[in-house]
Amino acid sequence: MTATEARTAEPLELGNSYLELPEACYARIHPTPVTRPQLLRLNRPLAERLGLDPEGLEAPEGLEALAGNRVPKGAEPLALAYAGHQFGNWVPSLGDGRAVLLGETVDSDGVRRDLQIKGAGLTPFSRMGDGRAALGPVIREYLVSEGMAGLGISTTRALAMLATGDGVARDRIEPGGVLVRVAGSHVRVGTFEYFYRRGDFDTVRALADYVIQRHYPEIAGADNRYKALLEGVAKRTADLLADWLLVGFIHGVMNTDNLSIAGETIDYGPCAFMDTYHPATVYSSIDTGGRYAFDQQPRIAHWNLARFAETLLPLLADDMDTAVEVAYAALEVYEPRFEGRYHGGLRRKLGLGEERDGDVDLALDLLGRMAAQGADFNLTFRRLAELGGESGPADEAVRELFADSSSFDAWVRAWRERLAAEGSDDGARREAMRSVNPAYIPRNHRVHQAIEAAYSGDLHPVEDLLAVLTDPYADHPNRAHLAQPPAPGQVVQRTFCGT
Ligand code: AMP
Numbered sequence: 001m002t003a004t005e006a007r008t009a010e011p012l013e014l015g016n017s018y019l020e021l022p023e024a025c026y027a028r029i030h031p032t033p034v035t036r037p038q039l040l041r042l043n044r045p046l047a048e049r050l051g052l053d054p055e056g057l058e059a060p061e062g063l064e065a066l067a068g069n070r071v072p073k074g075a076e077p078l079a080l081a082y083a084g085h086q087f088g089n090w091v092p093s094l095g096d097g098r099a100v101l102l103g104e105t106v107d108s109d110g111v112r113r114d115l116q117i118k119g120a121g122l123t124p125f126s127r128m129g130d131g132r133a134a135l136g137p138v139i140r141e142y143l144v145s146e147g148m149a150g151l152g153i154s155t156t157r158a159l160a161m162l163a164t165g166d167g168v169a170r171d172r173i174e175p176g177g178v179l180v181r182v183a184g185s186h187v188r189v190g191t192f193e194y195f196y197r198r199g200d201f202d203t204v205r206a207l208a209d210y211v212i213q214r215h216y217p218e219i220a221g222a223d224n225r226y227k228a229l230l231e232g233v234a235k236r237t238a239d240l241l242a243d244w245l246l247v248g249f250i251h252g253v254m255n256t257d258n259l260s261i262a263g264e265t266i267d268y269g270p271c272a273f274m275d276t277y278h279p280a281t282v283y284s285s286i287d288t289g290g291r292y293a294f295d296q297q298p299r300i301a302h303w304n305l306a307r308f309a310e311t312l313l314p315l316l317a318d319d320m321d322t323a324v325e326v327a328y329a330a331l332e333v334y335e336p337r338f339e340g341r342y343h344g345g346l347r348r349k350l351g352l353g354e355e356r357d358g359d360v361d362l363a364l365d366l367l368g369r370m371a372a373q374g375a376d377f378n379l380t381f382r383r384l385a386e387l388g389g390e391s392g393p394a395d396e397a398v399r400e401l402f403a404d405s406s407s408f409d410a411w412v413r414a415w416r417e418r419l420a421a422e423g424s425d426d427g428a429r430r431e432a433m434r435s436v437n438p439a440y441i442p443r444n445h446r447v448h449q450a451i452e453a454a455y456s457g458d459l460h461p462v463e464d465l466l467a468v469l470t471d472p473y474a475d476h477p478n479r480a481h482l483a484q485p486p487a488p489g490q491v492v493q494r495t496f497c498g499t
């Protein structure tokens with residue numbers, strides 16, 4: 001390649017399979033340029049996985065494309081139409097109001113991934129919004145989604161974040177930002193609802209076929225492929241919800257437009273990881289009724305899946321009664337799937353190698369005591385890994401997490417008896433427990449601090465946090481403070497939607 005060719009090579013060569021869908025599914029739109037794009041962070045390992053050249057993306061043409069100031073050659077950007085149930089209320093038209101889908105690239109595993117610019121300016125779906133994103137929520141999404149990926153949980157990813165040089169009006173004027181998001185796809189439950197509620201069943205069918213081909217190719221030949229699709233989405237959603245619960249994640253806005261058909265965690269708004277364990281924890285300042293509280297999430301996901309099932313009714317059978325029966329039968333996979341994964345996960349968190357009666361009760365008993373005694377969720381399990389089969393000095397590190405340590409003492413005796421019953425080996429159990437109980441989660445106060453520092457031009461806290469979040473099951477002795485819960489004065493009081 002000559003120097004001139006290298007300079008003119010397109011750093012973002014993108015396809016766009018959404019264009020095969022009926023035109024009602026999208027609006028063609030270019031991102032609106034920003035004033036002074038500044039790359040705050042490029043996710044280099046992710047860029048490489050996507051088959052993109054990090055240097056090319058950091059060079060001026062690449063950066064301009066990431067910012068939305070230049071549409072890559074051959075790309076046909078668009079905004080997707082969708083609707084949704086927000087806090088249970090039907091909203092017939094939402095859509096990508098501040099996001100533009102640039103196109104798709106195929107990663108090193110052969111998986112097609114969307115590249116979307118969030119904060120890209122006005123689209124036909126912007127309604128009253130300005131189409132922009134404030135830098136704070138952009139940083140939050142980058143940190144929390146990459147933290148989720150580090151934990152091994154299905155999620156959209158962050159390829160890059162940029163400051164725009166423009167101000168955006170929120171409660172106050174905030175610096176503007178852009179997040180380049182990578183997703184298996186951006187099809188949501190709300191995408192199906194948009195067409196179903198308009199009576200456009202042909203488009204529902206086209207969408208279903210598209211999703212099957214893209215995400216569930218294994219069911220393409222099933223007897224009733226739409227029933228198989230519903231089961232497939234229900235299973236992935238069940239797995240995802242169990243995974244969230246096992247690390248203390250609270251999504252915050254589990255509206256149907258924020259539930260991915262591909263089973264990925266998507267749309268990180270007022271989300272947070274729990275510090276002190278309590279099942280009723282809510283972080284979002286807009287979730288006043290606690291609809292999306294920590295322990296409500298599996299039930300809400302099921303409710304969202306029922307909304308998805310509705311949209312498939314015309315495809316499931318020729319007559320409505322049969323279709324409803326088929327939908328109910330398909331959704332029945334959800335609960336056992338969730339329980340299997342959640343209970344199995346709890347057992348692994350406790351280092352139980354065998355499956356025995358009473359294991360789940362033992363885990364739930366611990367959770368109950370943690371809630372009553374204000375113990376930190378992730379730290380309790382992480383430190384528990386260090387305990388031997390006999391009481392010893394390591395016990396104190398867990399005991400001190402409970403307001404009344406005797407509550408833990410009573411539980412740990414039962415746990416040790418259970419370990420002895422299966423002849424558990426301390427060393428092997430420790431390793432196994434450390435591999436499922438993270439030392440590092442994106443703690444809300446640290447995310448908050450990283451955003452504040454970035455606002456005053458210091459990106460070190462963002463980098464520090466990412467160093468541990470991308471490798472959260474290892475100890476990082478020089479960053480041990482990032483594993484700690486907030487001191488009383490550091491607790492973040494309200495987590496805003498920040499849109
Ligand atoms: P979210 O709360 O991010 O899931 O967004 C819900 C809906 O509001 C989606 O249709 C978004 O596109 C839209 N939206 C959120 N923020 C903005 C904004 N600043 N400008 C335009 N639309 C927005």
Ligand code: MG
Pocket residue numbers: 257258267
């Ligand atoms: Mg959303």
